[in-house]
Structure formats: C-alpha cells, structure tokens
Amino acid sequence: MAHGIFLFFTTFLASGVEAVEALTIVLVRGWRSTLIGVGVAGLVLGVVVAVLGPALRLIPIGTLRLVVGALLLVFGLQWLRKAILRSSGYKALHDENAAFREEQEAAASATRVERAGMDWYSFTIAFKGVLLEGLEVVFIVVTFGAAQGRLPLAAAAAVAAVLAVAIVGVLVRAPLERVPENTIKFAVGLALTTFGIFWGGEGAGVSWPGSDLAILAILAFLAVVSFVLVRQLRRERIAALPAEAGA
Amino acid sequence: MRHVRAFGAFWWDFIVGDDWVVAAGVAAGLGLTAFLANRDIAAWWVLPLAVVAVLVVSLRRATRS
Numbered sequence: 001m002a003h004g005i006f007l008f009f010t011t012f013l014a015s016g017v018e019a020v021e022a023l024t025i026v027l028v029r030g031w032r033s034t035l036i037g038v039g040v041a042g043l044v045l046g047v048v049v050a051v052l053g054p055a056l057r058l059i060p061i062g063t064l065r066l067v068v069g070a071l072l073l074v075f076g077l078q079w080l081r082k083a084i085l086r087s088s089g090y091k092a093l094h095d096e097n098a099a100f101r102e103e104q105e106a107a108a109s110a111t112r113v114e115r116a117g118m119d120w121y122s123f124t125i126a127f128k129g130v131l132l133e134g135l136e137v138v139f140i141v142v143t144f145g146a147a148q149g150r151l152p153l154a155a156a157a158a159v160a161a162v163l164a165v166a167i168v169g170v171l172v173r174a175p176l177e178r179v180p181e182n183t184i185k186f187a188v189g190l191a192l193t194t195f196g197i198f199w200g201g202e203g204a205g206v207s208w209p210g211s212d213l214a215i216l217a218i219l220a221f222l223a224v225v226s227f228v229l230v231r232q233l234r235r236e237r238i239a240a241l242p243a244e245a246g247a
Numbered sequence: 248m249r250h251v252r253a254f255g256a257f258w259w260d261f262i263v264g265d266d267w268v269v270a271a272g273v274a275a276g277l278g279l280t281a282f283l284a285n286r287d288i289a290a291w292w293v294l295p296l297a298v299v300a301v302l303v304v305s306l307r308r309a310t311r312s
Contacts (some may be wrong), residue, residue: 091309135261198259
C-alpha cells in the first residue's frame with residue numbers, strides 16, 4: 001500500500017513538473033497546430049509505454065530491479081544535483097515566464113511555414129517539446145511501474161498529472177510560474193534516488209535490514225544529506241562573494 | 248553516420264546527463280555491492296555511501312567549473 005502511494009505521488013509529481021515545462025513551450029503559438037503536435041507526441045510516448053512496459057515483464061525480477069535501480073539512481077541523482085545547485089544559489093531557478101519569453105522570441109524570428117492548413121513550426125515546437133520532456137517521464141513511469149508490477153498505476157498518475165496541468169493551462173492561458181518547480185524536483189529527486197538505492201541494492205543481492213522499512217530510512221538519510229549539502233554550498237557561495245567583488 | 252552519431256549523442260546526454268561522474272559512480276557502487284553480496288558480506292551500506300560520495304564530488308565539480 002505504502003509502495004503504491006509512493007509510486008503514485010512520485011510519478012504524479014515528476015510528470016506534473018515536466019508537463020509544466022512542456023506547457024510553456026506549447027503556449028507560444030496558436031492552438032490548432034500546437035495541439036496536433038502535442039497529440040502526436042503523446043501518441044508516440046504512449047506507444048513507448050505500451051511496448052516497453054510488457055517487454056520489461058519478460059526480464060527476471062532480480063535483473064530488472066538492478067537495471068531499474070541503476071536508471072533511477074542516475075535520473076534521481078541528476079534531479080537531486082540540479083535541485084541542490086538551485087537551492088544553494090549556484091544555478092538560477094527555472095523561471096517559466098523567462099522560458100516563455102525566450103520561446104516567444106525564437107518563434108517571432110522563425111519563418112512561418114503553412115502547408116495543408118498546418119503551421120508546421122508550431123507543430124514541430126510542440127511535438128519536440130512534449131516528446132523530449134515526456135521521454136524522461138516515460139522512463140520513470142515504465143521503470144517505476146515495472147519494478148513494482150504496477151505499470152497501470154504509474155501510467156494513471158502520469159496521465160492525471162498531465163491532464164491537471166493541461167486543464168489549468170487552458171484556463172489561465174499562461175505559463176504556470178507559481179508552481180514551486182525546484183521543491184517538486186527536489187522531492188522527485190529524493191524519491192527516485194531512494195528507490196534506486198533500494199531496488200538497485202536488491203537487484204545486486206542485498207538483504208535490507210528492516211525489509212521495506214529501509215526505504216523510509218534511506219529517504220530520511222538522503223533528505224538530511226541534501227539539507228546539509230545545500231547549507232554548506234550556500235555558506236561557501238556567500239563566503240566567496242566579497243572575495244569575488246574585491247577581485 | 249551523422250544520424251547514428253546524433254542518436255548516440257542523444258542517448259548519452261539522456262542517460263549520462265550533465266556529469267559523467269554520476270553514471271560512473273552509480274555503476275561502481277552497484278558493482279561493489281554485487282561483489283560483496285555475492286560473497287555473503289553485508290553490503291547494504293555501500294549504495295547509500297556511494298550516493299553521498301557521488302553527490303559531493305559532482306557538486307564540487309559543478310561549483311568549481
């Protein structure tokens with residue numbers, strides 16, 4: 001039960017935050033060609049899930065958990081690393097309004113290509129944006145779902161998140177800059193890394209002390225380590241400021 | 248050939264990301280865990296420590312670049 005709740009919220013948050021970034025790209029131009037681009041990209045991602053999901057079930061559970069653990073660790077650590085760099089001020093926070101303006105400038109300078117009633121620039125931007133942002137989510141959904149044997153639950157969480165972001169996006173017709181993206185990415189990074197350690201360890205032959213309870217211990221350990229790293233990096237950055245200003 | 252290279256570059260970027268140290272550290276951590284576990288040595292502590300080491304090294308590289 002606890003695994004299922006964890007699985008649902010992690011895939012929901014990961015999908016939601018990527019959908020917010022995709023929405024910013026999608027909002028740049030008119031709706032018709034953009035929506036077709038989104039639809040086609042969604043279809044491609046759906047096919048990837050439909051093909052990869054059942055294929056992963058053919059792999060023995062030990063090997064699957066080792067591979068899934070490795071992938072979740074790599075993805076989770078990338079999310080966590082960026083979130084720590086942003087929280088400590090070494091990397092700028094992701095600004096959906098700024099991203100929206102950049103996309104608008106790029107769209108304004110692009111040549112308008114219309115064939116068969118389609119604006120192909122809008123189609124391509126929407127298709128590429130949704131496909132690239134969605135591919136990472138697909139990997140998270142498929143690996144997370146397959147390792148627990150709950151692919152439909154993981155897929156449902158992802159679809160629910162995308163629908164929620166799409167509905168809000170249609171209502172406000174603006175980038176969702178108030179979504180606390182870095183906090184969400186921090187939480188997703190912690191969850192992915194936690195499950196990566198747990199499943200990767202199991203796949204490599206580890207027996208975790210306390211069995212499933214070890215997940216909570218790993219999560220707490222990683223949260224404390226991340227908190228300490230953010231504080232340490234923030235302190236170092238502030239300490240380096242006068243030296244930089246004086247140089 | 249250009250397409251193959253672009254395809255490879257996409258997957259390298261997708262899996263390895265901004266810092267190759269993360270992927271290498273994960274592979275080394277899992278390898279050491281499997282090595283110890285297969286010899287009936289308690290290895291549950293390896294991955295949590297490997298993750299901390301990878302994070303610290305990767306963050307140091309990022310802040311110093």
